Amino acid sequence: MTPTGSIGRRLTLLLAGVAALLSFLSWSLVTGLAREAAERTQDNVLVASATTIAETLRSEQGEVRLxxxxxxxxxxxxIGEDRVFYRVTAAGALLTGYADLPDPDKALLPGRVHFQTGDYSGEAIRMVAVQRVVLAGAQPVPVTVTVAQTRQGVDEIATEMSRLAAALSVGFFVVAVGLSAIAARTSLRPLNEIAAAVSRRGPSDLRPLRRAAPAELAPLMSALNRLMDRLGQSIRRSEDFIAEAAHRVRTPLATVRAQAEIALHTISDETERQRMRGIIRAVDESSRSAGQLLDHATVAFRADDLARDPIDLADLARQTAATLEATAALRDIRLHLDLVPVAVAGDAVLLDSALRNVLDNAIKYSPEDTTVTITLTTVGKMGRITITDEGPGLGDGPTEMLTERFRRGANTAGIVGSGLGLTIARDVVVAHGGHLDLQHGEHGRGACVSLVLPLA
Amino acid sequence: MRILGLALGLILGLAGPVLAFEVEEQRFYPGTGTRVLRIISTADLAVFTPYLLAFQQQRPDIGIDYTVTSSADLAAAIRDGAPFDLALSSAMDLQFQLANDGFARSYRSPITADLPDWARWRDLIFAFSAERAVVVVNAERIAGLPLPATRQELIALLRDHPQRFHGAVGTYDVRESGLGYLFATKETRSTDVYWRLAEVMGRLDPQLYCCSGQMIDDVATGRLAVAYNVLGSYAAERLARDSGGRVQILRMEDFENIMLRTAIIPRMAQQVEAAGALIDLLLETGLRTTADDWPLPPLGQSGGVDEAGFSPIRLGPALMVYLDPLNRRAFLAEWENAMEQR
Incomplete structure (x- = not known):
C-alpha cells in the first residue's frame, strides 16, 4: 500500500494557503486604505489651506487684493515634509504665486473644490483649486486659488502603514498556520483512534467496532463492521467445511484400514504383505492429518468462546500420554512423566488437543528406543508443560516459523506430516493467554517444546 | 519682431546667468589638489574662517572659495544658477524657499540622520547653529535707567526718555536684511507689542542697519544706546565681555526669536561630495554638547526648546508666507509707516 499523502498535511497546507491568501488580502486592503486615508487627509488640509487663502480675497479700489x-x-x-506651491489668479492674470503651476484640467465652478494630480518641479503633486468671485469695483472677477503639495508625506505614511500591515499579516499567517496544524490534528484524531482500536485487536477478533465516531466516519465504521462480519462468516464457513470434510474423510478411512488389516492377515505372500502394510501406514497418516485438520477447526471454533473450566494439567498430561502410549510403544519409545499438580482454567478439549499434537510430533520425530519426557513445572504465575525428545531437533531456521500453518522444519524429509501440529498447540495456548516456547534440546539434540499457560 | 525676440533670447541665453549680487567679502583658501569648493554665505569671514580651516585640516586637498553676500542676494544667486557648491544663510525663509522650489540637492549622511527633526527638512536643508535675537545696550548711554527685561518695559523706557534715545536706537532695515525681515515678521505673529514698539522706535529717528555687526559696533562706540533684534552670536557676547560692562546683551523674557543658520547644497553644485563633507563638519559642531570655542552657538537642547521655553523658528512652508510679494509689500508698507514718522 503506497500512501497518497497525508490528510493532515494536506489539510494544514490548504488552511495555510487560505491563511496566506487572507493575509495578503488584508495586507493589500490595509495598505490601500492607509494610502486612501493619508491622501484624503492631505486633500482636506489642501482644501482648508486654499479656502483660508480664498477667504482673505477682497476688493480695494477696484482691484482684487489678498x-x-x-x-x-x-x-x-x-502631513509630512512636503514642498508647497500655490497660485492666485484673477480673471486669468497672475496675482501671486508660481506662474507655471499646471492649470486646472476642468472649468472651475465657484464654491466647488477641484482636485487634481499632476507633476511639477520634478515631483508628483496633489493640487486643489477653489474659485471665488470677487466684486472689483462693479466688475465680478473670478479668482482662482490653487494650492499644491508634493506627496512625500502621503507616501511615507502609506509605506509605514503598509510595513506595519505586512508585519501584522505575517504574524497572522504564522499563527494561522499553527492553528491549522492543530485543527488538522484534532479533526483527524477520531480516525487515528479508530485505526488504533482496530490494530490493537487480536488476529481473530472480528467483533464489530462499537465506539462513538463523527458523522463523517460513520459510513467507514459501518463498512468496516460489515466487512468484518462477512470475513467472520466466511472464516466460520471454511472452518465448518474443513471440519465436515475431515470428519467425512476419517470415517471411510477407518473402514479402509480395518479392511486392510483383515487383508493383511489373509495374505501369505511377503511382498503382498509389505505392500499392504504400506497401505495401512498411508491410511494412518491420512487419518492423522484429517484429525489434525479437525483439531485445528475445533481450536478456531472453540477459541472464540473459550470455556474456563478448572483443569489440573497433571491429570491432563497423564490422560493424553495414556492415549499415545500405544503409538509410542510400537517404536519402543518410552514416555517419561515428571508431573506436579498445576491448576489452570481453560478448555480441556483444546488443551488435550494441543498437548496431544505436541506429544505426537515428539513421538513421530523421535528415533526408535528413545525417551520422550513430559515435565510439568510452575514458573512465577505461569504453568509450563515441557515435552522433550531426542529427535533431530528443530533445525537451524528461526523457530517461530515452525508454528506457521503447514510449515514444516527443514530436517523433516522422509517423515510424513501436515505441519499443523505446532500451529494447533500455539493457537490453543495463545487463546488461553499463554504462549508456546520452542527450544533446542540439550547437547544439540532433540527439541524442547513448552506450553506455557497462566495459572488459575 | 519675432526675429528680434529670438535674437534677444539667444544673446541672453549665450550670456548665461547674470550674476547680479553684491560681494561683500571673498577669500580663496588654496588646497593641495585641484578641487575647489565654492561657498556662498551670509556669515562674515571673521566668523567663518575657523570652520574653513578645520575643514581644510580634514581635507587638505580641497581648496575653498568663500564668498560673503547678503541673504537676499544669496537666494537670488542660487535661483539664477550661480555655480556654488554650498549655500550657508541666516535667512531661513529664503533658504527654505530655495529648497521648496527645487533649488537644493538632497544629501544624506550618518550625521544628517542624527540631526533632530526640527533642524532639517527633507534632507535638503540642514541647520547647524541656533542663534537668538537679543537687545544690545550701551550701559553708559542708559546709565541710571532700569534695564528692560520685556518689550513692554523697552517700550516704556523709550517712550519715557525720548530725548535720550532720539537717533540712538538701531534695528535692522527689514527692506534690506532678510534676517531682519524674518525676525520682524515672526515677531508680528508671536507678540502683539511689535507694532507698538516699531511706532515708538519710529518716533525716535531710528538708525537702520543691514547687519548685526555694524549695530554692535555702533553700540560699542556709543553711537547707539539700544540696538533691537541683534543676532546674539558668540562674537557679540565676546565683545560685550571685552567692553568691561559698557556693552550689555539683554534677552527679552516675553518672547525670543531663535533663528537657525542653515546650509543647502544648490542644484548646480559640482563638488557635491566636498559640500557634504563640510555640512557634516558644520553639523558636528552644531550638535556639540561641550563648550568648544567655535564662533557660532550649537543647536542646543534636544527638542529645540531652550531654557526659557522658546523654540527656534520652524522649518516649514509657513516660512514662505511673508516671502510672497503681496504679503511682503503689505508688511513693508506697514513697517515703513511705523518706522518712518519724521
Missing part, C-alpha cells in the same frame, strides 16, 4: 494667511501655510506641514 493676504496669504500664515495658517494657510503652517497647516500644510501637518
Amino acid at each position: 493676504e496669504l494667511p500664515y495658517s494657510a501655510f503652517s497647516m500644510l506641514d501637518a
Whole structure:
C-alpha cells in the first residue's frame, strides 16, 4: 500500500494557503486604505489651506487684493515634509504665486473644490483649486486659488502603514498556520483512534467496532463492521467445511484400514504383505492429518468462546500420554512423566488437543528406543508443560516459523506430516493467554517444546 | 519682431546667468589638489574662517572659495544658477524657499540622520547653529535707567526718555536684511507689542542697519544706546565681555526669536561630495554638547526648546508666507509707516 499523502498535511497546507491568501488580502486592503486615508487627509488640509487663502480675497479700489494667511501655510506641514506651491489668479492674470503651476484640467465652478494630480518641479503633486468671485469695483472677477503639495508625506505614511500591515499579516499567517496544524490534528484524531482500536485487536477478533465516531466516519465504521462480519462468516464457513470434510474423510478411512488389516492377515505372500502394510501406514497418516485438520477447526471454533473450566494439567498430561502410549510403544519409545499438580482454567478439549499434537510430533520425530519426557513445572504465575525428545531437533531456521500453518522444519524429509501440529498447540495456548516456547534440546539434540499457560 | 525676440533670447541665453549680487567679502583658501569648493554665505569671514580651516585640516586637498553676500542676494544667486557648491544663510525663509522650489540637492549622511527633526527638512536643508535675537545696550548711554527685561518695559523706557534715545536706537532695515525681515515678521505673529514698539522706535529717528555687526559696533562706540533684534552670536557676547560692562546683551523674557543658520547644497553644485563633507563638519559642531570655542552657538537642547521655553523658528512652508510679494509689500508698507514718522 503506497500512501497518497497525508490528510493532515494536506489539510494544514490548504488552511495555510487560505491563511496566506487572507493575509495578503488584508495586507493589500490595509495598505490601500492607509494610502486612501493619508491622501484624503492631505486633500482636506489642501482644501482648508486654499479656502483660508480664498477667504482673505477682497476688493480695494477696484482691484482684487489678498493676504496669504500664515495658517494657510503652517497647516500644510501637518502631513509630512512636503514642498508647497500655490497660485492666485484673477480673471486669468497672475496675482501671486508660481506662474507655471499646471492649470486646472476642468472649468472651475465657484464654491466647488477641484482636485487634481499632476507633476511639477520634478515631483508628483496633489493640487486643489477653489474659485471665488470677487466684486472689483462693479466688475465680478473670478479668482482662482490653487494650492499644491508634493506627496512625500502621503507616501511615507502609506509605506509605514503598509510595513506595519505586512508585519501584522505575517504574524497572522504564522499563527494561522499553527492553528491549522492543530485543527488538522484534532479533526483527524477520531480516525487515528479508530485505526488504533482496530490494530490493537487480536488476529481473530472480528467483533464489530462499537465506539462513538463523527458523522463523517460513520459510513467507514459501518463498512468496516460489515466487512468484518462477512470475513467472520466466511472464516466460520471454511472452518465448518474443513471440519465436515475431515470428519467425512476419517470415517471411510477407518473402514479402509480395518479392511486392510483383515487383508493383511489373509495374505501369505511377503511382498503382498509389505505392500499392504504400506497401505495401512498411508491410511494412518491420512487419518492423522484429517484429525489434525479437525483439531485445528475445533481450536478456531472453540477459541472464540473459550470455556474456563478448572483443569489440573497433571491429570491432563497423564490422560493424553495414556492415549499415545500405544503409538509410542510400537517404536519402543518410552514416555517419561515428571508431573506436579498445576491448576489452570481453560478448555480441556483444546488443551488435550494441543498437548496431544505436541506429544505426537515428539513421538513421530523421535528415533526408535528413545525417551520422550513430559515435565510439568510452575514458573512465577505461569504453568509450563515441557515435552522433550531426542529427535533431530528443530533445525537451524528461526523457530517461530515452525508454528506457521503447514510449515514444516527443514530436517523433516522422509517423515510424513501436515505441519499443523505446532500451529494447533500455539493457537490453543495463545487463546488461553499463554504462549508456546520452542527450544533446542540439550547437547544439540532433540527439541524442547513448552506450553506455557497462566495459572488459575 | 519675432526675429528680434529670438535674437534677444539667444544673446541672453549665450550670456548665461547674470550674476547680479553684491560681494561683500571673498577669500580663496588654496588646497593641495585641484578641487575647489565654492561657498556662498551670509556669515562674515571673521566668523567663518575657523570652520574653513578645520575643514581644510580634514581635507587638505580641497581648496575653498568663500564668498560673503547678503541673504537676499544669496537666494537670488542660487535661483539664477550661480555655480556654488554650498549655500550657508541666516535667512531661513529664503533658504527654505530655495529648497521648496527645487533649488537644493538632497544629501544624506550618518550625521544628517542624527540631526533632530526640527533642524532639517527633507534632507535638503540642514541647520547647524541656533542663534537668538537679543537687545544690545550701551550701559553708559542708559546709565541710571532700569534695564528692560520685556518689550513692554523697552517700550516704556523709550517712550519715557525720548530725548535720550532720539537717533540712538538701531534695528535692522527689514527692506534690506532678510534676517531682519524674518525676525520682524515672526515677531508680528508671536507678540502683539511689535507694532507698538516699531511706532515708538519710529518716533525716535531710528538708525537702520543691514547687519548685526555694524549695530554692535555702533553700540560699542556709543553711537547707539539700544540696538533691537541683534543676532546674539558668540562674537557679540565676546565683545560685550571685552567692553568691561559698557556693552550689555539683554534677552527679552516675553518672547525670543531663535533663528537657525542653515546650509543647502544648490542644484548646480559640482563638488557635491566636498559640500557634504563640510555640512557634516558644520553639523558636528552644531550638535556639540561641550563648550568648544567655535564662533557660532550649537543647536542646543534636544527638542529645540531652550531654557526659557522658546523654540527656534520652524522649518516649514509657513516660512514662505511673508516671502510672497503681496504679503511682503503689505508688511513693508506697514513697517515703513511705523518706522518712518519724521
